[in-house]
Amino acid sequence: MRFRLPILALALFAFACGEPAEVTPEEIPGPVLVSASPADGTGGIVESSLPVTFTFDQNIICSQEGQQGVTVDGGAYVSKVSLSGPDLTVVVSGLSRGKHYVVTLPAGTVLGFQKNQKGSEAVTYRFLTKEPDPAPEPGAWESASDAVRNMGAGWNLGNTLDANSGDITHMWIEFNPHPTTADYETAWGQPVTTRALIHMFKEAGFNAIRVPVTWYPHIGTLEVEGGRWNMAKWLESTDYRVDPAWMGRVREVVDYVIDEGMYCILNVHHDTGDHGDEKNGTAWLVADRFDASKERYAALWQQIAETFRDYGEHLLFESYNEMLDSYDSWCFASFESPDRYDATVAAAAYEGINNYADLFAKTVRATGGNNAVRNLVVNTYGACSGAGTWNTHLQEPLTRFDLPEAPGHIAVQVHSYWEADKFDQQKADIDRQFKDLDQNVVQRLGVPVVIGEWGGGVNEDSPAMIRFAGYFSQKAKDAGMAALYWMCLSDGKDRAVPTWTTPGVKDAILKPYL
Template sequence: MNKKFTTAFIFMASLFSLQIQAQEFETATEAVKNMGVGWNLGNTLEANSQTYHDFTKDNYWGQQGLESETCWGQSKAKPELIKMMKDAGFGAIRVPVTWYNHMDKDGKVNAEWMKRVHEVVDYVINQGLYCIVNVHHDTGADSDSFKSWIKADEANYTQNKARYENLWQQIAEEFKDYDEHLLFESYNEMLDKLSSWCFASFASTNKYDAAVAKSAYNAINSYAQSFVTTVRNTGGNNATRNLVVNTYAACCGSGTWNDHLKEPLSQLTIPTDPVANHLMVQVHDYPNIANGIANVKKEIDDMMAAWNTHILSKGIPMILGEWGTANVDEGDGKTDYDVRRDVMFEFVDYMIAKCKENNVATFYWMGLSDGAYRSLPAFNQPDLAERIAKAYHGSDFAGTYPTENDFNISYLVEYEKDWAELFLYGNYNSVSALKLTEYKGLRIEMDDNYGSKLQVKVYGDATGSSFKEAYYTLSANSKTTTVNFENAKTGSTVSRITLQTNVGATKAKINQVALIKSDNSEVKLSPTTAWGCTLSTESTPVSGIHELHYTPQTDNRIYNLQGQQIAKPQRGIYIQNGKKFIAK
């Protein structure tokens, strides 16, 4: 065999081998179909705080540690939670991550934070689920250029292009060996310099500014292209990893009340990609179902038609990365789940059915398991979780949906400073006032006597941001304290109830806490963090629920000679545990 022929043969064989290996990663279309229904691990790794920001100095970058994960009241993510979601019928988990508060001024991500993100990703991957990791609240409506530093604006892109690409290079390098179950999402809800929702420049004086809109859409497309190019250039499995780009503000094109509503879809330019069929587009949708199910169905149909016109018809698959309802009902803190559950369930059925028809994967935003429920883990909306699963898998699907009644629970609170507070009822974001004609008190059972250390603080009637307040010291003679609400001190309502320390750093354990109604029946409460404290739980499963232990990805993964991880090696030479072997 002559030398020229031999060289050509080797080249063609290598090219053929690469083509075969490229098929090991499913296409974006296949991935969307295989995800089924998904859930967002929300208010967790994307939570962030401005508490430590000194606006007079350029020291905002990297101001938070691992405590940011729980600073919005959620429990620390654990593998049992992901196992619960899998057993309930969910096939994919979106893991929103905020990075600015864990990056130094030069754009380097804190190693401990990257390690924690890596752990949570492994929780998902180890369950055989799809996982989406993104850049989340680095975009958004905040005017602080340190916090929401990524804006849909051409000048912003020019200024931050290098930092953005450097961030994605670090993320991509960290996970380059992961298989097709891990996807990367470019950015979350990126807004223009005016922080416009619905479509670019909507927040302008005239509700539309052509120059601002053009700059916004150009910037979105530039950021999307930077994302794809940066990830692909890191090689390994990132060469064919499925990637997700979002429309402007993740707008879905829903509605007909303005001629510009479809622009986020029509003005999105799909990035140039060196590999075919490995990109998908994400949108979000939170319709107002109070207008009636018929109107919601019509809105969904219109939205789907727009998706087909501008994206799906071009062969680009889509995911509905966040969805739910408008939620709060008339300012009283109750949600659609509370006040119109039947309509909400019908909406769930229709949304999932139409998305499934169009091969669009859905990721429900938060809810289902929230706050302390996640640490058990258990569902606080088990019937909604089951409805979502059955809407996709069919009415005969039999998932498992544990509730708090499946556990004996104690709450461990660690106070960090004087006057720190733990929410026993209510929170900062949603206040549903209790009428004292219906509720007369609170019962709290501790593991010990804390009369000299802790007190119950009751927030009553509100005037603007101020509340009438009443304080009740815990019993010094008993582990159980009963608080009788006093109208003279709190007015006619109770808005929030906290457990407050007056001795600085201290620890306590709550075995049970409940509201007492006027008829002496009780409503069990689940504490959440307020400020200056951390919260964890001790729980004993009643039956059938067992602890899982986190196990990192092992070193037994198989790679081809191009550094790509291979799930099913065919004939050829591969690397495992740093050594070559031949698959026959």
């Protein structure tokens, strides 16, 4: 018996010296929402995007997964989530007027910095956008004819927001897995556009700038594998959302123009055009394939129209650029051989042009507000400018080209390119073109003409180019037609200064208006 007590003491000693039992500390409460800015339930939002800042009672963490869990209903979407100290800012984009929206932060979206701390409670934030402004009273909005006449001399901000890879087999811009807006804007050799550049044009005497924009790389998701874009899969997708960063940059450039008091024509540009060698081009808007693209086209214009709905009468929308048929035929007058012509395709192409124009006008008008009377621009097939090439093979110039609505707030656009060093030989044709446009569009259809692009084939201050430019500009002014020169007045590095690349041509264009 005398051995039992020491053994028991030894056992107790061994237990006392062992590892202590783990004790789970009590969880610390998670970050608590203090306020939201704008206030929860706010109304009167008129922008297409709204930044909402959620402020918590302490500095917070939000993982990538947590950021992706933030949602909004009503057809809008979360375009950006950012953190700064106790603030979580959520940018909600794609808003429409006259709707309620709910932003939800699920439980655990944000965390604090303390160990064993719970996540935040779920947060629900509601807001209301303002009802669309009523359409201006009849006669209160400038007519298309007055707008075109008041534009004076114009210029194209070309090879900038319209830049793109251009070939589904060589998506070179998209080789960067996350190309920025600047990557696209500078891809064709132009610098990022500045307000100073636009101001230089205004100070010189220009009063209109056309902003060509290519949208397809920024709609939905471009799935590029091995440098090739699966365009067919993209066309089958129903993700029509425009990248909010891209829409924001387009809006910023448009604001440069509007803020200078100039007219701005905003369009859908290289989403049309030819299809490239072996049909590898990226044009998805094809004249005789209206049914394949109509839903995406309508969704695109709805987003553009809603973004710019409250802009005033100096902003015009242009439906599409140089839309061609599936043969890539230019104006049905330049086939490589006569056997390529197909009367059925030609008829479908004209029908498609009319359908696209009609859908464009109806979509924009349906967004209400100023868009109910905004001046719109529709192009002829291929933006062709000669009465003999609008439908040469049909021998019925313009009878197949229909306006999408009654005259008043609609204009027709054509393009006009010449060879300045052959001015003497082409002068009579230039005169005839202006006469035909006046007779077949202004007089016959009752709408004004915008010459959205024109040039003489030479980017230099040669005597021939200056002579041609001065003559063409004078003809446009005398005819009451707006003429916007294509791109080369300030080009490349000169735009970054900014300065003029061809000051002599610039002066010749402006002379009739000064």
